[in-house]
Amino acid sequence: MIRKEVTVCNRLGLHARAAAKLVQxxxxxxxxxxxxxxxxxxxxxxxxxVLTLAAAKDTPLIIEVDGPDEAEALSQIEHLIQDRFGEGE
Amino acid sequence: MLGILVVSHGNLAQEFVDVASRILGDPDGGVSPVCIPWELESSAAKEKIRKMLKKVQEKSEGVLILTDLFGGTPTNLAMTLYQPGKVEILTGMNLPMLIKAILTRKAGTPLAEAVALLREKGQGAIVSVSEVMSPEGGEEG
Incomplete structure (x- = not known):
């Protein structure tokens, strides 16, 4: 199991469309x-x-991943969050 | 795969489907809206639901009808098309329920299981913000 703390950095936070991308x-x-x-x-x-987290901008988020493909999963999720879910702000 | 119909007063069904599809990034989510205009006579409204149901049934294994309001005309008309185990109806739909319905359909969940799951998720997604904001926090839905 691996874990990493990231910060939600997009303006709208973990809103519905962002959550859908992450879940996908x-x-x-x-x-x-x-x-x-x-x-x-x-x-x-x-x-x-994911939506019940109501994670606004600047919320610290711990991602925990456990399984055979955990490293790639963590990498892609971390990238999505740091890329502001592709929202540009 | 499960078929899903969304039946409502006015344009609510179309709007629900549009919003859920937009959130999920899926053009139609495999869900068929049936909007019942206020001025539409009830036999014509029933026919509109029946036609869409027939169309969806032809390409589905079981159909779930989500309606807006128990006791309202769209629900009452849908109830005349109820077939236990084949056409099930859940009333009082909300957006979380519809989003979950689209995902449940994609996952290949059978009708009976989907009805129970969506009822639970739809109710569980109703949140009082004051409970979430309290120091004890809320529970995961």
Whole structure:
């Protein structure tokens, strides 16, 4: 199992379309993926779960990945978040 | 694969489908909206639902009809087309329920299981912000 802390850096935070993109990537991997804020934890493969995090801009997020393809899964999810979900701001 | 119909008063069904599809980045999400205009006579409205149901049934294994309001005309008309185990109906749809329905359909979940799951998820996604914002925090939905 590997984990990494990242910060939500896009202006709108982990909103619906951003969450959908993240969940879509997580579902491409066998590994279990969870996202944890300082208040709650969610399965990164469930869009309704990810949305309950209500993670606004600047929220620290711990990504935990456990499975055979965990390194690639973590890499892609981290890149998506740091790329501001492709939103440019 | 499961077929999904969304039936509502006015243009709500179309709007629900448009918004869910936009969020998921899926052009139509495999969901068929049936909008019942206020002025439409009830026999014509029933026919509109029946025609769409027939079309969806031809290419689906089981159909789930999501409606906006229990007791409202769109739901009452849909209920006349209810077939246990073949055409099931969930009322009081919300956007989380519809998003989950689109994903459940893609996952190949059978009808009976989908009905139970979507009822649970739709209800669980109703959140009082004051509970989430309290120091104890909320629970995952």
């Amino acid at each position: 990537i997580a579902n491409q991997f066998q590994a279990q993926v969870s996202l944890t804020t300082n208040q709650m934890c969610a399965d990164a493969k469930s869009i309704l779960g």
